[in-house]
Amino acid sequence: MTSDHEAAAVPAEQQAREAEITREVLDSFRDCTDPRLRQVMRSLVHHLHAFIRDVRLTEDEWSKGIEFLTRTGHITDDRRQEFILLSDVLGASMQTVAVNNQAHGDATEATVFGPFFVEHSPEIAAGEDIASGAAGEPCWVEGAVTDSTGKPVPAARVEVWQADGDGFYDTQYGDDRTAARAHLFTGADGGYRFWGLAPTPYPIPHDGPVGNLLEASGRSPLRASHLHFMVSAPGLRTLVTHIFVSGDELLPRDAVFGVKKSLIKEFQRQPEGTPTPDGRDLDGQVWSQVRFDIVLAPDRA
Known part of the structure; x- marks a missing residue:
């Protein structure tokens, strides 16, 4: 809404004319x-018109806004969804996540989906590697999926995807590779485990209009180090979330506002030669491990 100071600067006749258009x-x-469509469209018009009047938007600024959206399209x-990226950096994605994932007991918190999810990822067995040749430090990831009563959830689908050690997702390479993404299913005890990569910070794609917006606004395109999860099971609310690396200096200023305190985990680096949980031979390579236990809310919570 227009502030009292700004409203006072606009003649009453002009205010009435603008209100009539709305x-x-x-x-x-x-x-x-x-x-529902009527409610959404009327609310959109109300807030859009209020924004235009609040900032006294110029016609040149409006044209530049249309040009920005055109370039985004x-x-x-x-392979690249710039509109999701725009939604993310404006916090609209996280606000929508918050509205649609109300707190339910100790259910794991949700966070942004991001622009790099791909359907039909390869399936792996428990304990196998999602890297598929992607560069990076090996990381052992394990945990259990339960419902909000603590009951294990067998056969839950656990979808995981992440950037490689160079900070790129497979879709950013411009070829047909599939790497650092897969799905697996929990066992009878709700447990899951796999080899992934130690998360590293990376910039969101900033060579397009969203990057231009961040630069003009004095904001960084960097995301805190993270690993994506999407977990689903019949009768339970599908969870889309990340886990973040404790101690990462980017946690307070993640470019898409995705960090939640409950999702910050200890990724424990192991010295060279430390035996792995499954006996895998890493040829003396340094590796890390993390545990992430997941609690799914009821479908209609």
């Missing part, structure tokens, strides 16, 4: 037969 547009939806394709 009323006309709101009234144009009165015959919409879909009540042009750079978007089946």
Whole structure:
């Protein structure tokens, strides 16, 4: 809404003219037969018009905004979703996640989906490696999936994806590789385990309009180190979340506001030659391990 100071600077006749335009547009939806669509569109118009009046948007600024959205559309394709990126950096993604994932007991907190999820990832067995040749330090990841009563959830689908040690997802390489992503299923005890990569910080794609916006705003494109999860099981709410690396200096300023305190985990680095949990021979390589226990809320919680 327009502040008292700004409203005082706009003549009453002009304020009335602007308010009438908003009323006309709101009234144009009165015959919409879909009540939810009518509610959403009327609220969108109300807040959009209020924003325009609040900042006294110029026609040149409006044109630049349309140009920005046009460029965002042009750079978007089946491998790059610039609109999701825009939603993420404006905090709209996290706000939508918060609205749609209400707290339920000790259920694991959700966070942003991100632009790098790909359908039909390869399936691996428990204890296998998702890296598929991607560069990075090996990391043993394990945990258990339970419901909010503490009961193990067998056969839950655990989808995981991450950037490699160079800070890139497989989809960013421009070829057909599939790496550092996979899915597996929990055992009868709800347990899961796999080899991944120790998460590293990386910049979100900033060679397009969203990157231009961040630069102009004095904001960093860097994301705190993390590993993505999507966990689903019948009758339980699908969880989309990350885990973050304790001690990462980027935790307070993650570019997409995805960090939650409960999702910060200890990734314990192991000295060279330390035996691995499954006996894997890493040829003396340094590796790390982390435990992430997951609690799923009821489907309608």
